[in-house]
Amino acid sequence: MAEELIGKKILVTGVVQGVGFRPFIFGLARSLGLNGTVQNSGNGVLILVEGPREPVDKFIHEICARPPVLASISQCQVGESPPQGFREFRIERTGGRVTGDSVVPPDAATCRQCRGEIFDPADRHYQYPFTNCTNCGPRFTILKKLPYDRPWTSMDKFDMCDKCAGEYADPGDRRFHAQPVACPECGPEVWLVDREGGKIEGDWLVNARRLLSEGRIIAVKSLGGFHLACNGLDPAPIRLLRLRKGRPAKPLAVMCRNIDVVREYCHVSPEEESLLESPAAPIVVLEKKNPFRLPDELAPALNGLGVMLPYTPLHLLLFADDLQVLVMTSGNLTGLPLAADNDRAMNELAGIADFFLLHNRDIVNRCDDSVVRHTCGGLQFFRRARGYVPEPIEMSSAVVGSEERDYVGAGGDMKNTFCLLKKNKAYVSQHIGSIDTVEGSEHYKESLHKFCELIGARPVRAGCDLHPGFKSSAIARSRFPAAIGVQHHHAHMASCMAENGLNGDVIGVILDGTGYGTDGNIWGFEILTGGYVDFTREFHLEYVPLPGGDQAVRNPWITASAYLISLLGQEGAAMAATLFPDKIKELGIVRKMISRKINSPFVSSCGRLFDAASAVLNICLENTYEGQAAIEIGELAPKKFCRLEPYRYQIEGHVIGLAPLLKAMVSDYCGHVPQTLIAKKIHDTIVSAILDCALRVRSQSGISRVVFSGGCWHNNYLLSAAIKIFKDNGFNVFVHNKVPPGDGGISLGQALVSYHRGGI
Template sequence: MEQRVRLRVRVTGVVQGVGFRPFVYGLATRLGLAGFVGNDVHGVFAEIEGAVTAVERFVHALEAEPPPLAAVDEVHSTVVPVRAEPGFRIVESTDAGHRDTLIAADSATCADCLAELADPTDRRFGYAFTNCTNCGPRFTIVTGIPYDRPSTTMAGFALCPRCAREYHDPADRRFHAQPVCCPDCGPRLRLVDAAGQESGADPVAGAAALLREGGVLAVKGLGGYHLATDARAERACAALRSRKHREDKAFAVMVADVDAARELCRLERAEEPVLTSRRRPIVLLPRRPDAVVAASVAPRNRELGVMLPYTPLHHLLLGIFGGPIVLTSGNVSDEPIAYRDEDAIERLAPIADGFLMHDRPIHTRTDDSVVRPDPTGRGAECVIRRSRGYVPEPLRVAAGFPRAVLACGAELKNTFCLAQGSRAFISHHIGDLENLETLRSFTEGIEQFGRLFEITPEVVAFDLHPEYLSTKHARTLNGLATVGVQHHHAHIASCLADNERTESVIGVAFDGTGFGTDGTIWGGEFLLADLLGFDRAGLLSPVPMPGGAAAIRHPWRMALAHLDAAFDGAVPEKLGLHDRHEQEWDAVLTMLRRGFNSPRTSSAGRLFDAVAAILGVRDSVHYEGQAAVELEQLADRREHDAYPVTIGTAEPFQLDTGGLIRAVTEDHLSGTPVEVSAARFHHGLASAIASGCALIRERTGHETVALSGGVFANTLLTGACLHRLREQGFTVLTQARVPCNDGGISFGQAVIAGARDRAGTLAPTP
């Protein structure tokens, strides 16, 4: 007879509210093991007893075969005396001690629930809130800890007898699924018009009819309201753009299934799991030339942002409507997404013709996540916006944080980060901190994360820019050690931590703007950096920004600044730039030459703006980075020569972009197609980056390059850089789990604060 053994087991990670205890119960029962399992403030605890072989299989399965929504960090086991007790049971949870368990992200509807949704004989047939332990809302409904029904927005829905039986049965897949409900006891849908009058029609059928008629529908989702319309109807999409004041930025499209996605986009086999994952992000994919979508969905863009349904309501609506729909954030441009019913009706009434609503409250507004297939081959996806489906799952930082850290992030694409122990909790996408409502979302989010994960920060990290609202908030927090972090250092630190690296690297941080340590605006930086500090090794040659922020909104001003520098004041008149802006030309030229309200910048983003304006692509923008996006989308993807960029010999060196600007201009004046010039510019900049890194290697011996900053969301540039750098023998780090844009700044700030705290270089707490 095989020897018996008893183990005490501890499992940490996302292991509560995801069906882990019934999984353990079923596993132990199948293997003939005795013992018990329960929850406490640290995660899941268990004791198991039985034959050695069965116990070994049990421990292996905990890590290798967890439930779909679980994320196991660690499994610890110790041998304890055998008790020879019969059976296996689930014991009462305990809540004593400091809580460090995790909350799962919201998850797309699972196959079992979809089968029930489509089965006319099932009691949840056609029910828009069907869920179980393997799917459904989590983070967006949590109001407090511990994570149980009274601490969610389902608290107001008492379980009916049949749902209660499922909830209390360890063998049922709805055992302790906090959002569990059915048509008898759960939330209900209603369809109302813009005046708040409820329709007597079936809500989903009525909503689909409104879409077929070319209307705009506000739909209450998991993390807020969306605005939907028929993605094939130009008039409807144009109306949505006009009402939402979103002139050009692409809309996302939701399709019923993978086959429908393939009708719109080129979808490779390796990319399909990203689209169909439980996270259900918006995936940026190459658009088919024959894709049947309205021109207004994604103007001047060769990609489409496509996602699949992730709630039963989406499945029901798409099933009745029968085609692709635009599904974009429920807001007016630059405002946060609406998520409270009264606020949604007030703010969206001028946009929407009808509202598909329900009475389950949303506690935390959360935008859809955006990813693209990973061009580096490192993984399946690169996250562009990390939000619904990913948050609040933490990232592990092996070196850890001696004291709890709050990192307040940047101004644009803001996220914050709370870090403690070995975990960094990056927030959902907050947005641009440009109005009171978004700032309120930022401060409320910090308070909520601190409460949910029992983190009381002792250190606060922030950007050096004194006018960022995130920085101003950080400076109001008394009694915390403070860490000011240079913007581009945070970018490189974010890339290092994303790759679980700590060594000193050549950091290439290219973006739109960031406050430099010399008081100028940086954005085209070569750094020698680790997690503690950095030296500026090189930069793009600085030029004035005539009018400051006005030059960001009007790229033609940056074109004038770059042309004036490149041609020694003799700006070619045949470009047409002067004719298009004749009334302002002399005033802007005088401004930049005198240095009045014209801060100097090394920004790569502003260089993209300049080239886009020179080529006639975009003189003014309606959203951040628009000129650069459209320049990339235009560029010919075939091999082309690279425009020249020369490198100075000083330290820090400067990449002289004047030659590049002259080459762009001369090609354009000679009639070279814009698509070819755009490609040559991208390859020229990539070649310059590789040359800059080679020069730093000659001087320092560094062999690893980290690429970060919003400019590297440009796949053409990033791919060209990867090719050249790898060809020269460099190891190249890019970002995948955390955005390379300013959405990743808070993570970089946090790991820098942690590193400085470990090194004892933080200023004493006031």
């Protein structure tokens, strides 16, 4: 008697489109002798399968056990379906309305097989800069809307040749339904021009390599936007790039030809190597080797260097025997969005680049390089973008229930991201950056609209920053009348809670640069308690006036002087005069501004404390990029934590007093105590103070879960010391691994606060 046939209807959601999932299902079904169909739908990948029970059960098991490498399954829903008498297994056309349950994957670095073809003279993809397959290549950056099919990408204008069409239609080929599939006969093309737009005759690759070797700067149209590239082994073009871009000290990222080249200049752990060679291919901050054999101009005054490997065929092709390291920094003018189209790049970057390497595949969604680091707390993001976006962050059922409405977190005005909360998924956007310009605001609004369309989100409510001057908040309030204000550091705390699946009350240790407080002052050093709905500020650093506001932020010597004068009076004023003898006239103005309360907002901030300490130690008197002083004093702290050696501080009521710290720090500096020891003791004082506060909070509340958030947690020594000390004292410590601890992560917290504060 013939074995009874059964039928199943399977819906797979998650990152399952554009990753070779349908070919995988097709091959699996064929190998097991099963019949049915598979198709992309608005909900996910829909499978109808029928056959004997044993192979059907094995089929279902294998779907989740061994999916394609780029796939990420959220759910696999299996239901009964009466057998329909299918005679074969086939792939059906896409159908269905987009719901956001299925997500297009992030862009993926060129796979090994495609790399082999690019460098094989016998292959038809030899030296073709747009070679890809189902395992690699552009996804998010070329996508106009879901479902992820070629007509909805910027590849729609390139008709496939017969050979590409054959690969695309062959279920046994690794390019089966690879939407960006192309070759030199039918795909996008590259050309090289000078800054006036004149085409450089001859082979573009030969010319580009020659120009880079000669020390020229080239604006390269990459995957998610333009890079500014030059020879990373030659200090002359690096200095010229810094001069033209007005970027005197901010570190520049480099791209190395391969992992062996990276090892020549930096220490690389197994975890870091895995990040570098992952499909995401982010910039990874690595420790420089000593002596450092690359130009100091790449990352002056820093122990680390941002390094990435070539992640597109175009990048791979640019390297040569005399070009092993290339600077690859974001192609934009300071404060403006990343250039993504040819005309805008030619217009904006003509004063920086000597030549432009252009192509005719449109970038639909700008997406800068992601920047990460491996720490004692695991993966830490500085910037989350290419390679990770638009993959959502799954929300625990303890955090988000069965809410059907969508919410948005608007983010801040610097290091901006926005976050769309849809069902149990949080979609944090790519790094948008600064939006305090017209161009930045337009980029933000355009990206928000595209993202909503991409995942089918229709937000009903927004969470935004309390700062009255933030453009992100103004945009949110104009689009969502029910927008609610979320205090900046409450959003930081909620963000760390959300990505760790926490509900209920926690202790939030928020160490940050600037955040508008509920009292109208500038916050940035808070010990909070609470959850998503509300919070209590238990302890904070004492307030000091900040003469000139942003002017003091740009000039840490002003911040240092303000600390000394306001907290130590005449004694502090004398210290400031000793420390900054060439600023005597300006110090008089600072004293008047403080005494007369002229443009001197009150600040309580870890970032400003680091600024002041950096200036006192004569490390950094001017911030030429955001956080420079804090970063450079952090570089002087030990690489590993051993034991605390704090300066003295005071806690009176809910305020952490700094006068003893200031006196001891200045005394040590004037007594020629090594900067490294003073820097360690400053860090240790912060760790000791936050532990002291947390212990007091726990004794009163019983709360032992602690979240660390805020931009100052990028400080590696601070993070490692605090994790160790807090765990030793019985706290459960949670840190950021999925979004940045700085302002790039607050949109997630804003969205969750908006959700938890209830209906409209």
